[in-house]
Amino acid sequence: MARLNLLEETRYEKLPVTVYANQQEGSLAVAQRIAGLIKDKTAKGEHTVLGLATGVTPIQVYAELVRQHREEGLSFKNVITFNLDEYYPMQPDAAQSYVTFMNENLFAHVDIDPANVHIPDGTLDQEAVAAFCLAYEKKITELGGLDLQILGIGRTGHIGFNEPGSAPNSGTRLVTLDDLTRNDASRDFGGKQNVPTKAITMGIGTIFKAREIILMAWSQKKASIIKKAVEGEMSGDVPATYLQLSDNVEFVLDAPAASSLTRFDTPWLVKDCVWENGLKKKAVIWLADTLDKPILKLTEEDYNNHGMAQLAVEQGPVYNINIDIFNQLQHTITGWPGGKPDSDDSQRPERAQPARKRSIIFSPHPDDDVISMGGTFIRLVDQGHDVHVAYQTSGNTAVWDDDVLRFVEFAIDFNESIGDDSSKLKKVYEDMRAFIPTKQPNQVDTKEIRDVKGFIRKTEAISGARYAGLEDDHIHFMALPFYETGKIKKNTAGEADILLTMELLQKVKPQQVFAAGDFADPNGTHLVCFNIIIAALKRLRETEDWVKDCWLWMYRGAWLEFEIHEIEMAVPLSPQEVIRKRNAIFKHQSQKDRPVFPGDDAREFWVRAEDRTRETAHAYDKLGMAEYEAMEAFVRYMY
Structure with a gap:
């Protein structure tokens, strides 16, 4: 059998x-x-x-x-x-x-x-x-x-x-x-x-x-x-x-x-299932999407003809199932990503208290924060939360060499305009001009070139975070050691990375942590950075009481999004908020138009981000939810 x-x-x-x-x-x-x-x-x-x-x-x-x-x-x-x-x-x-x-x-x-x-x-x-x-x-x-x-x-x-x-x-x-x-x-x-x-x-x-x-x-x-x-x-x-x-x-x-x-993906098509809530939610959303119907219009015939007769029999009538899943989806939508003060939070994704939360947004690269959750970032600040952003790596491998020359040329001209001696800087510049044409693919840059590339990413990140409303003392550059090899291939994360993360968490003592949860590439920087955060929080939980009240929300990047059935918090954005998010992304000029590592998606980062959030909002709309311009999605991680 x-x-x-x-x-x-x-x-x-x-x-x-x-x-x-x-x-x-x-x-x-x-x-x-x-x-x-x-x-x-x-x-x-x-x-x-x-x-x-x-x-x-x-x-x-x-x-x-x-x-x-x-x-x-x-x-x-x-x-x-x-x-x-x-x-x-x-x-x-x-x-x-x-x-x-x-x-x-x-x-x-x-x-x-x-x-x-x-x-x-x-x-x-x-x-x-x-x-x-x-x-x-x-x-x-x-x-x-x-x-x-x-x-x-x-x-x-x-x-x-x-x-x-x-x-x-x-x-x-x-x-x-x-x-x-x-x-x-x-x-x-x-x-x-x-x-x-x-x-x-x-x-x-x-x-x-x-x-x-x-x-x-x-x-x-x-x-x-x-x-x-x-x-x-x-x-x-x-x-x-x-x-x-x-x-x-x-x-x-x-x-x-x-x-x-x-x-694994649609097991109801091949076997009887144990219909726990997560699988039921996935199946009903799949059925609505397959038939291009809102959830509340699904019928018993729809269930029976698409492998879900067992669910209809065990938990029906199907209209009650539809209402249940509709309500669960509806309750993921919130305009208050830090929790709505003085409200019943039993049907909301975030807690009402404390009304003003301390939040840290961890950004693996210097632009992941605004690309992936820029609208939520801005809304958290606008709603009065104590928001910090932590850039985990310098991102200094993803800057074009000609940008380095351009910025150093600017520095030379500026020094000379205020009467400072630029002779040392000019020597560094000439060394760069000699090195870059001879550089082999993936050859490690000189320290001076790596530094300038890091400075470019850093100033862009500061500009984006300031645009979102942060003061400079709430902007943190971690420069985690695992990344700072100068090579495309990075080191394995180590004790120093975890200790630096623990130090920042202890300083802020957040009630909310946002972290990049894009694990499509098991060797990618996002996964390494996420694992460092988890290791730090687990250690701190053993000795620090505040960690018990710290929730971790995962966001994803500009390429992939969580499946609708996975989403636990969906933050809707108005047309004006989409534009504000776009402006924050534009602060990262070195990543605009033609980034060094674009992947297989030719769209600019801001276009990818807007398309992704509009697609999420459209998916909710098709299922029968309210129609929004865009949505940023989050899943809570239990550590």
Whole structure:
């Protein structure tokens, strides 16, 4: 019966999927399977032939294999590896080379014979690439094929660098990279303009010949493409769907990456559910959105025809369910994000008391505060709350080099206009002019350049916070140490980061904390900064009574928003407040028009922010709520 139930739940899935609670558990499981394969083959006196992937996805797998080598004696002497791909052209000693990646994450730490390591050669003349690719395939065949191929998946659905349009029988070859793939790689190269346009990749046909294939995916960022790959129709538009043809494939996912699969996203379509309030709210909102109806117009027939008959029977009549969910949504809407004084707060998202709250808005980058919750920020100040803003990082990697020169030129002219000696500043300026044209992608800037970039972001943030109504003593620049590497890749957060955050929290003793809760990228600055805040609050809770009355509200950035069923506080903005928020964002001039790291969204930040908040307001309106110009959304985090 259990097996039949599982088949029913997974009936939309066209290949085997295993889901782990988090990336660490999934990575450990994959590493254990690789280690077991190596041990079994070694015991038989045979080589293990592995197909390996690069990128963020397999890093923890490789770390566990290195640990087993060091601590448990796992040997790689009989292992032969073939990497999936390499950028073209690419020097093997470049920081972005997959040769560098594999050495840093695996090969330099185990006892593998360098002669057994095979990675596509990014240094070849283009005329020699085709012959190299044929030889690469021949080597794999001569060794009896790949025993195990591990894969990640790109947001285009690519496996290896087999981009949309790749054929299912394709072999190793030179390919042109999709624009989205190059966008995703832009941080590693210090900007999209530095990302190669081509790569050498194993083909889908080559991957198919492996006796076992494991595709791994972690984080919410991959959820959409995973749904297409697992449940969608086979198509060259999503190359990973061709894996549905293999009898030897398994997808290994963490819970966020699996979250859009039917059995997790809309489980009422595949099984009976335990209808706790959160799931009921999600289902009713989904039904209203699917049918393009306000909640109060949903009928029993609508429920029965869309997998929700069980809910109608157990908790109906359906009109009562509709009223309940309508009221819950209505109660999330408030014009008083700090709580409405002297009012009944039993149906409001925030407490009425104390009437004047101390609030801290933590902003991972110097503009997240106004981009993501600028309207709420301004309203909190207007309504008399004691608001502080804390900029957790300098954001000094996201400023163009020519802006640095422009600001230093201004400083030189100003010094000379008031009669000050500018000789030292001119020397620094000349050094900058000499350094910038020779700078390699992602090369660390000189200290002077990093400082100027930080000053630019700092003055913009001060201007934005002042516009929102804050005095200077309520504007805090934390410069958390984990970020201040001068590199795109940051250090792991440490004790110093937590202690600095605890110090500020102890100084303010807030009743409200607002923090960026955008976890789409598990390696992003937002998540690191959020975890630092949580660690600080948990420590303080053990000794400080005020923490028990401190609520933590999460906001999100300009790209994603909380789902409507997740929102616990929705702050409506009038047309005038939207303009005030826009003006606050405009203070961040270095991020306007063309930011250094724009992602795959070509819109300016202020446009993204306004579109996002208008979409939230429109979604509430469609469900039958009052119509507002825009809404900023928040979810309370229980720490």
